[in-house]
Amino acid sequence: MIKFLFKGILKDNSRSLLPIIVVALGVALTVLLHGWITGALGDSIEMNASFNSGHVKVMSRAYAKDFGQMPNDLALLDADTLVNKLKSDYPDLDWVRRIRFGGLIDFPDEKGETRAQGPVVGWAIDLFIPGSTEIGRFKLQGAILDGKLPSKPGEALITSDFANKFSVKPGDAFTLFGTTMDGGMAFRNFTVAGTVRFGSSAVDRGAIIADITDVRKALGMEGATGEILGYFKSGVYNDMKATALMNDFNQKYEADKDEYAPQMIRLRDQGGMAEYLDIANAMGAIMVFVFVMAMSIVLWNAGLLGGLRRYSEFGIRLALGEEKKHIYRTLLYEGLLIGTIGSVVGTLVGLSASYYLQVVGLDMGDMMQRSTLMMPTVVRTRITPAAFYIGFIPGVFSMVLGNALAGIAIYKRNTAQLFKELEV
């Protein structure tokens, strides 16, 4: 019987080829879309974590109330001691100091007069301490377009769009104007060590990266830091662990009523990242649900059409003495077989397309020129273990479900009408 059914599937294109194409297409799209969303959201979350949020972030309570404004006048004092304590208490994370600041930079001409001036956002990170993980985290080596990494105090990196706009090249000097921690005016001269491009319009538009020691001096923040960021050493944000860590840390300072006492927040508490994380987490389930519903309806219809086409076949099989439940079961087996073939084909196609887009990416820079979202301009898919089964299971399930729904008609066949029906 299995051989008989298999022969039928092979020989009857409308029973096999069309459903296989439908399932394969659906599965391929699911795999590709899953890879796309995982890649886009994942890259965006990673970039945000690397540049801004960390996996957890420690600030003073006063700073935390308005951390989006980077209020460095409310920064953590004696930050190095706190960093050491964090390293000791929570060794599973890599703890780094950061100062984020805003300011104006001024490029002089050969006479020392202002040639160009523009607003910037800045990142003060540990560039020179031995074993710093920040260079890797910012992917600075790969981001350099011209020049080199800063190798001595007083050197800084500026982003490429900014450099192009002001015709700045490595070796040029500029002055950073800002506000000190105490509210005074701050200015310090830097030399451009290199230009960098991170692939995110929000950053590339105008940013400088300098060593934290230099920035501390510029902004009068010796010993202080705006933020201390913690990164899980696995490199992957874990919401449960972050929550546990945050609760544990904040509990230690619960009794301390000082507004400069440290406070920890998670990645999800920052800049709309909660929605990102929730979407990223829910996307698999949403896509599987939508896929199963849509495919089941399509395959149900295909099954109904097939059922109409095979009306005589089922009638003959009933007349010859095959039980209704046996016919129904064979339909389910057919669904299982076709669903499996379609899902394998679809998964392979989807993975191939995902792999291509993972390697090549899709440059959406033109669409994101004015974007303030911190996300890469080249969006890439990301193949995760879930990609290998996310389309497969619903592909098989929807085909079987489609056949199961369509096959209900078999139970409605009245054997007493077979002679009449089969004479049409």
Add this chain to the structure above:
Amino acid sequence: MRNFEIIKIENLAKRFHMGEGDFTALRDINLTFSKGEFTGLVGPSGSGKTTLLNIIGSLDNPTEGKAIVLGNSVSELTHKQSAVLRNFHIGFIFQTYNLLPVYTVFDNVEFALLLQKHSATERQKMVMEALDWVGLADKANSKPAQLSGGECQRVSIARAMVKRPEIVLADEPSANLDATNSHHIIQTMKKLNRELNTTFIFATHDEKVMQYLDRIIHLKDGMVEKDEIMPELKTKSHVSL
């Protein structure tokens, strides 16, 4: 060989619900069929021929009375038992052949055996034998679309006969065929009836079929109007099986 009773119908009636009332398709039917009969149910449309075939084939149940087929009271059979009865003991031949178009002639005939769990070797032998009976052994690998109407109906006869059923029920088997093919088909079935002692019951109003029958049951308005045993057959033929 052809004397013991294999079908007995007693006081059978069949009514269908039609709107608020009932339509009586069959009433007061009392008939017996013996092993090896070649019998026709003859009558105009609506006389109850197909309904009676349905009941004998355990595709439907009587409203009243009994239909005992091969010792089984049709109305007392479960769906599964009815399916088993049809599977092992009853063959069906339809007016429109109803061959499965994507399968070969061999596959179409073999299908009847698949439900009986014969081995592949046995099936091969039985199918080729059945195709040989109807003279289509050389067309085993053809598709139905490649066959003429007469050949298709011969395939459907082979499909009905391959499991060597005691009873074959044929509903207007010659209705779609020209005169030559009709004669050929009926002669083939007559040969099989003689050689295998299979009981054939036809629903027909085709004169060409009637001349081969050895019993004609005339139905009118759901009742047996006349049950006549025919004299010597007009056509005699023989096949080697």
